[in-house]
Amino acid sequence: MSATSEAVLLTVADSCLLLSHRLSEWMxxxxxxxxxxxxxxxxxxxxxxxxxxLHVLGDEDELAYFRDPQEFRNAxxxxxxxxxxxxxxxxxxxxxxxLESVWPALVTSSVASDVRGVAExxxxxxxxxxxxxSSWVIRLGDGTEESHRRMADAxxxxxxxxxxxxxxxxxxxVEPVLATATLTVPDRQAWTQRSSGDGWxxxxxxxxxxxxxxxxxxxxxxxx
Amino acid sequence: xxxxxxxxxxxxxxxxxFLRSRNGLHHQHVGSVHAVDVEMAIENARDVYTRRGEAIxxxxxxxxxxVASDPADKDELFEPALSKIYRHPTFYEVPDGVSNI
Amino acid sequence: xxxQALDERDDHGDASAPEQxxxxxxxxxxxxxxxEPNDWMPEAYRRTLIRQISQHAHSEIIGMQPExxxxxxxxxxxxxxxxxxxxxxxxxxGLYLYAAAETLGISRDELVDQLxxxxxxxxxxxxxxxxxxxxxxxxxxxVDGAAIMNQxxxxxxxxxxxxxxxxxxxxxxxxxxxxxxxIMTTLSRGTAxxxxxxxxxxxxxxxxxxxxxxxxxxxxxxxxTSMRWKIKRFSNDELRQKFVDVTVPQADFLGLSVPDPDLRxxxxxxxxxxxxxxxDEFRAxxxxxxxxxxxxxxxxxxxxxxxEWVRAAAAAHAAKTKARHAAA
Numbered sequence: 001m002s003a004t005s006e007a008v009l010l011t012v013a014d015s016c017l018l019l020s021h022r023l024s025e026w027m028x029x030x031x032x033x034x035x036x037x038x039x040x041x042x043x044x045x046x047x048x049x050x051x052x053x054l055h056v057l058g059d060e061d062e063l064a065y066f067r068d069p070q071e072f073r074n075a076x077x078x079x080x081x082x083x084x085x086x087x088x089x090x091x092x093x094x095x096x097x098x099l100e101s102v103w104p105a106l107v108t109s110s111v112a113s114d115v116r117g118v119a120e121x122x123x124x125x126x127x128x129x130x131x132x133x134s135s136w137v138i139r140l141g142d143g144t145e146e147s148h149r150r151m152a153d154a155x156x157x158x159x160x161x162x163x164x165x166x167x168x169x170x171x172x173x174v175e176p177v178l179a180t181a182t183l184t185v186p187d188r189q190a191w192t193q194r195s196s197g198d199g200w201x202x203x204x205x206x207x208x209x210x211x212x213x214x215x216x217x218x219x220x221x222x223x224x
Numbered sequence: 225x226x227x228x229x230x231x232x233x234x235x236x237x238x239x240x241x242f243l244r245s246r247n248g249l250h251h252q253h254v255g256s257v258h259a260v261d262v263e264m265a266i267e268n269a270r271d272v273y274t275r276r277g278e279a280i281x282x283x284x285x286x287x288x289x290x291v292a293s294d295p296a297d298k299d300e301l302f303e304p305a306l307s308k309i310y311r312h313p314t315f316y317e318v319p320d321g322v323s324n325i
Numbered sequence: 326x327x328x329q330a331l332d333e334r335d336d337h338g339d340a341s342a343p344e345q346x347x348x349x350x351x352x353x354x355x356x357x358x359x360x361e362p363n364d365w366m367p368e369a370y371r372r373t374l375i376r377q378i379s380q381h382a383h384s385e386i387i388g389m390q391p392e393x394x395x396x397x398x399x400x401x402x403x404x405x406x407x408x409x410x411x412x413x414x415x416x417x418x419g420l421y422l423y424a425a426a427e428t429l430g431i432s433r434d435e436l437v438d439q440l441x442x443x444x445x446x447x448x449x450x451x452x453x454x455x456x457x458x459x460x461x462x463x464x465x466x467x468v469d470g471a472a473i474m475n476q477x478x479x480x481x482x483x484x485x486x487x488x489x490x491x492x493x494x495x496x497x498x499x500x501x502x503x504x505x506x507x508i509m510t511t512l513s514r515g516t517a518x519x520x521x522x523x524x525x526x527x528x529x530x531x532x533x534x535x536x537x538x539x540x541x542x543x544x545x546x547x548x549x550t551s552m553r554w555k556i557k558r559f560s561n562d563e564l565r566q567k568f569v570d571v572t573v574p575q576a577d578f579l580g581l582s583v584p585d586p587d588l589r590x591x592x593x594x595x596x597x598x599x600x601x602x603x604x605d606e607f608r609a610x611x612x613x614x615x616x617x618x619x620x621x622x623x624x625x626x627x628x629x630x631x632x633e634w635v636r637a638a639a640a641a642h643a644a645k646t647k648a649r650h651a652a653a
Contacts, residue, residue: 024397027393027412029631031628031632031636032636033420034257034258034271037275038267038268038271040412040413044413047402047405047409050402061402085635135267139643140635140639143637143639150634211398216400221516222519224401224458236640238427256424256427260643261643275417292363310430
């Protein structure tokens with residue numbers, strides 16, 4: 001596998017791994033019990049996708065638990081804390097809209113059949129995630145005054161993190177949903193956050209990994 | 225105009241869920257979900273009742289829309305009557321201005 | 326065993342009910358026929374069922390907390406996936422049970438209110454904290470093991486929707502117990518630190534697990550009606566004895582010792598003799614004075630309150646959409 005495609009796989013794997021982790025933080029905390037299950041389902045799907053790709057790149061647990069923050073290559077948007085439910089669903093929507101292009105590309109471009117297998121399954125799963133998240137963006141954007149305000153705030157906070165995930169078709173996918181949600185569609189040319197290409201991350205990743213990796217690192221070499 | 229006050233009776237009605245597990249079989253009743261609209265009802269039904277891939281087809285129906293007749297139960301004591309499928313507090317309209325019901 | 330409060334006296338006999346209906350009801354139940362939502366049933370039957378089913382549902386939902394506590398720290402991706410799936414299953418089980426309870430004429434809102442304001446109970450076991458990863462193994466092995474013992478007979482309970490929910494739950498539950506035992510096995514064969522972790526978890530979860538079966542039969546307000554109505558199928562002590570008999574050999578297999586100095590196998594009865602649980606502790610936990618009671622309810626209340634604006638928004642959006650379609 002070329003270095004470039006390994007890099008692409010690592011970005012996708014790390015993005016799914018961290019987004020899954022963030023969603024799992026909603027377990028027993030979601031606004032409804034049904035949504036608890038829905039977010040759990042999505043977290044499980046994403047974890048499966050991450051594992052599928054990490055497995056191709058090396059030992060999944062070595063990679064997940066024993067790399068330091070600067071070795072992660074996720075899209076930064078995935079490591080941000082959950083915020084409120086508006087932030088969570090909007091972030092899920094924006095990331096799923098990105099993965100909607102990524103997975104099919106991996107299906108067609110992959111030489112490795114395991115990667116193709118992961119990507120084929122992920123295409124179907126991601127379609128559901130995208131639909132689920134879009135529905136919430138619309139419900140909350142066009143719900144009550146409070147939900148609209150929270151969704152607008154979430155959009156302000158998240159839009160700058162689109163740098164690593166936005167491309168032409170991403171905007172075409174995202175903007176109509178934002179409009180239906182009665183949100184002001186932001187400028188495509190607005191500023192973007194720095195990307196994680198060279199190991200740059202937000203302050204949040206260190207805290208996330210400190211928690212996630214703590215037990216595994218406390219017993220190095222142990223089997224679980 | 226119904227009040228959007230959280231999952232009160234007029235915001236999040238009950239839907240009955242039916243699954244068909246394989247082609248050739250009937251849909252079977254498996255339980256209920258709360259949802260605001262039909263799209264959410266289908267998604268919730270999928271998430272709650274098909275986590276192990278139990279269904280290729282899901283039907284959801286507003287519970288209050290289903291009409292029941294249970295003739296076996298009544299025989300000589302009562303007329304078989306059309307009714308709701310069960311006595312849920314939200315299936316019956318309470319007039320405005322009546323409280324504590 | 327998620328229904329420890331079952332043994333409360335229920336004095337509200339329905340004196341006005343036609344004797345015919347009552348007699349026919351009793352006969353049907355005795356003949357192992359199922360009672361369905363629209364069938365006539367004694368008020369006491371309906372109330373007992375609502376209490377038992379909802380207590381079971383609340384237990385599943387509250388149970389997500391002690392286990393969910395370790396999702397973000399699960400030490401391998403495989404364990405993380407399994408734990409996530411298990412906690413999700415519990416949410417699902419809670420929902421199946423709320424759905425069954427709603428067929429008896431109570432709403433989910435009312436049931437949730439009862440839990441949040443302390444009127445409803447849930448299994449005492451979930452008022453204990455999960456202090457290490459090994460607790461996750463212990464819960465799967467012991468707590469789910471105990472739950473299965475109670476749940477399998479409930480698949481034959483007289484109330485149709487409850488029995489059917491239990492069948493669904495039982496199918497999913499065996500995965501839970503196996504996973505818990507697998508964790509314990511891995512730990513007990515692991516490093517010294519892991520073995521110590523496993524023994525410590527057993528030390529802390531053994532007695533609370535025995536208490537899950539409720540007080541001694543002699544102390545329970547008699548549950549004759551529940552037995553007659555086939556809502557309760559075995560007595561507390563019967564189930565507790567069975568649990569000990571099945572589980573001690575499993576602890577032996579793991580090379581762990583059960584923290585009971587009185588535990589011994591009685592060859593003449595082929596049963597284990599075991600010590601007395603601390604019933605003062607049990608009563609304290611039921612009174613709300615356990616390690617995590619306040620925390621569990623506060624957590625549930627917080628999620629519920631913080632979700633209010635979301636639920637309101639969803640309802641508002643649905644109403645707007647409906648109005649638009651009507652106007653179109």
